[in-house]
Structures are given as C-alpha cells and as structure tokens.
Amino acid sequence: MTFTLFNDRFPQRQLPPGAEIIKVDIQSKPYLGLEDAVCALVAWVRVQKAGGSFIVNLDDTDPDPLASPDLASVINALSWLGLSPNEWRDSCGYGPYVWSERWDIYREVAQHLIGTGQAYHCFCASKNHSSTPPFFQAIVTHHQPCDQLNEGDEIARLIAGEKSTICLRVDGKQNQVTGSFPLFTPDGAPMPYFAHVVDNYLMQVTTHVRRHSALELVTYETALCQALGWPMPTYLHLPPIQDPQSSALFEEPCLSALLTENYSSKAMVNYLAHLICPDAENTVVDHVADKFQHFEVAPHLPETLILDYQLLNSIQERYTYE
Numbered sequence: 001m002t003f004t005l006f007n008d009r010f011p012q013r014q015l016p017p018g019a020e021i022i023k024v025d026i027q028s029k030p031y032l033g034l035e036d037a038v039c040a041l042v043a044w045v046r047v048q049k050a051g052g053s054f055i056v057n058l059d060d061t062d063p064d065p066l067a068s069p070d071l072a073s074v075i076n077a078l079s080w081l082g083l084s085p086n087e088w089r090d091s092c093g094y095g096p097y098v099w100s101e102r103w104d105i106y107r108e109v110a111q112h113l114i115g116t117g118q119a120y121h122c123f124c125a126s127k128n129h130s131s132t133p134p135f136f137q138a139i140v141t142h143h144q145p146c147d148q149l150n151e152g153d154e155i156a157r158l159i160a161g162e163k164s165t166i167c168l169r170v171d172g173k174q175n176q177v178t179g180s181f182p183l184f185t186p187d188g189a190p191m192p193y194f195a196h197v198v199d200n201y202l203m204q205v206t207t208h209v210r211r212h213s214a215l216e217l218v219t220y221e222t223a224l225c226q227a228l229g230w231p232m233p234t235y236l237h238l239p240p241i242q243d244p245q246s247s248a249l250f251e252e253p254c255l256s257a258l259l260t261e262n263y264s265s266k267a268m269v270n271y272l273a274h275l276i277c278p279d280a281e282n283t284v285v286d287h288v289a290d291k292f293q294h295f296e297v298a299p300h301l302p303e304t305l306i307l308d309y310q311l312l313n314s315i316q317e318r319y320t321y322e
Contacts, residue, residue: 007103008095010202019052023205023233024085025196028060032077033253034241034272034307039209041272044083045295046207056085057199058098060191071098078253081269099195106190108200110166110183118227119183121164122146123157151319169243170223177223179182179227193220200233207234236297238276240304251308265315274315275305 013021022043024055026036041054047054056078058071073090088097096102113119123146146167157164167180190198196217200208215237223230243253258268275299 006202010204013204016051018050018057020046020050021053021055021204022046022207022209023055023057023200023203025057025059025199026210028058028062028073031071031256032074034255034258035080035211035238035252036074037081037083037255038238038241038276038305039211040083040085040270041076041081041269042238042276042297043207043209044085047086049295052206053086055087055094055203055205056097057088057203059192059195060098060100060145061185080265081255081272082265083269099190102199103188103190105202106184106198110145110194113168113183114166117169119166119182120146120180120210121157122167122180123164124184127270139274168224168227177219181220181223191220193217194224197221197224197228197230201228201230205233207236208237209236212237212239238297239277239301240303241304241307243307245307245309256313263312263316264319266319267312270315270318271312274311 013020022037023041024043026032026040040054043054056074058074060071071088075084078084080312086092087094090096110119114121146164149282159173163186165182165186166184167182170177170180182191184190192214196208196214218235222232224230241253246253255268263271273295277295
C-alpha cells in the first residue's frame with residue numbers, strides 16, 4: 001500500500017537528519033503505571049537529544065469498566081513529571097491519538113488487505129471466540145476453511161448476516177507465524193499488533209518504546225509489515241517493575257500511589273531514570289535537556305526492575321528544601 005492513500009490526513013514529515021519520531025502507547029487506566037512513565041521518560045529524553053517528536057497514543061479499548069478513557073489525565077501525570085509529549089492532541093496533525101477514534105483507519109487498511117487477497121473474512125473465528133478476549137492475552141493463530149472460500153460465497157455469507165472476523169492470510173514467506181490470525185477482536189476493536197503497525201506507519205514512527213509484555217506481538221507485527229510492504233520501526237521493550245512492598249503479587253506500581261508519600265516530581269523523575277540508567281543516581285534531572293546528554297538505557301537490564309525505596313528517599317532528600 002502506498003502512503004498516498006492517507007496523504008491528506010498524514011502528510012510526510014520534514015525532519016532534520018537524525019531526528020526521531022518516538023511513540024509510547026499507554027493503556028487506558030485510572031492511573032499512570034510506572035512502566036508507562038519509564039517508557040515516556042526514555043522517549044522524552046531521546047527526543048530532547050536527537051530532535052523530532054514524542055507521541056503519546058492511548059489504547060482505550062480495554063473492556064474493563066474501571067478503565068478510564070481520559071487521555072488528559074495521562075498527560076497531566078506526565079506533565080507533572082516534566083515529560084510532556086509533543087503530540088497527543090488532534091491538532092498536532094497525526095491524530096487522533098486514541099485508538100477508538102481511529103477505527104475507520106484500521107478498517108480501511110483491513111479492506112485494502114482483503115482487496116489484495118492478503119486478508120479474508122473468517123466466519124469460524126467469531127464462533128471460536130464468542131466473547132471479547134482480553135487485549136493482551138496469548139494470540140491464537142488458526143488455519144480455517146474460510147480462507148478457501150471464493151469471493152461469491154464470502155459475500156453471500158456476509159449478506160446473510162453471519163458474523164466474521166477479518167484475518168490476515170499468512171504465506172510461507174512469513175514462516176515465524178503458523179496459520180492466519182485476526183486483525184480485530186469479535187467486538188470490532190483492532191488487535192494491538194494491527195493498531196501498532198498502522199499507527200507506526202502513518203505517524204512515521206522511528207522508535208516505539210513500550211512494555212516488555214508487547215514483545216510477544218513482534219512476530220505478528222512483522223508478518224503485517226511484510227504483507228503491507230511497510231518498514232518496521234525500532235522497538236525498545238522495557239522490563240516490568242515490581243514493588244516489593246505490595247501485598248498483591250501482580251499489582252502494577254502506579255505513580256499516584258507514590259504521590260501519596262509526597263515525593264517531589266524532580267525526585268521521582270530522577271529515580272525513574274535510575275531504574276534504567278546505571279549512572280542516573282549521579283545525574284540531577286531538572287527538566288533541562290542538556291542534563292540528559294549522557295543518559296542511555298542500560299544495554300543489559302534485569303528481567304524485572306525492583307523499586308528501591310531507600311534510594312528513592314535518598315534522592316528525595318536532595319529536593320527537600322527547594
């Protein structure tokens with residue numbers, strides 16, 4: 001697919017040499033997770049050093065009723081840390097930056113894949129997945145007889161009102177994926193790997209910074225980029241963060257919980273930098289770009305980052321009397 005299909009909505013960026021377009025996708029929740037905050041820190045720092053644009057995109061398709069689709073609350077939390085993105089409003093030119101507001105785009109790309117024979121309507125998938133699956137559950141690929149339907153039979157079943165899910169047809173060249181896989185959930189939301197591929201291409205993302213849990217999506221994103229003839233950005237996956245003081249094993253550490261302890265924004269952003277940069281404890285981060293010239297993500301991070309409250313408290317002491 002050529003870029004001209006969306007030329008009016010997403011014009012080609014004019015970037016100086018070395019500039020980066022870095023995107024962070026944040027899941028819609030009533031709080032900002034520390035993992036997302038660290039991803040934002042890495043994106044913000046890299047854009048300060050190289051130039052370009054830092055994008056925050058909101059995944060608001062979580063069926064959990066407790067999830068909040070409020071992008072402004074996410075931006076407010078990042079602003080408090082001094083990590084405001086360059087792009088998150090529609091007026092920035094490459095939005096909307098909310099998944100549920102881009103469904104027409106995902107549908108148009110899917111229809112292109114159907115038109116070129118690279119995707120098809122799978123009527124079996126909707127029967128096998130009668131309820132909406134959690135968004136980041138394990139991806140199930142499948143060989144379905146639907147990929148052998150001729151166009152007339154497919155249209156007849158659609159006219160008859162049969163529910164279907166659009167699936168990518170995987171060929172032998174995409175040998176890392178076994179079988180076809182769906183591009184949408186049964187309720188019509190884009191699967192994460194499909195939304196990522198479309199958004200990254202149209203926003204012209206050079207680096208996608210995200211949680212380690214998204215690593216399992218790369219195989220599917222690769223297959224999609226091959227089918228569409230689109231380049232892949234550089235992916236940077238950051239480890240999960242564990243709070244040793246949490247009583248719940250899988251409870252995600254969040255920024256709001258730490259704010260109740262009255263940590264300052266400067267202490268907090270310095271500590272987040274320490275988690276992923278081995279020399280960050282010697283770097284005072286005053287929200288000034290030149291303080292980050294030597295900030296680099298450690299090449300070999302542990303599988304899990306552990307919150308160290310003793311270090312956080314010692315960093316906080318630097319700002320007690322400011």
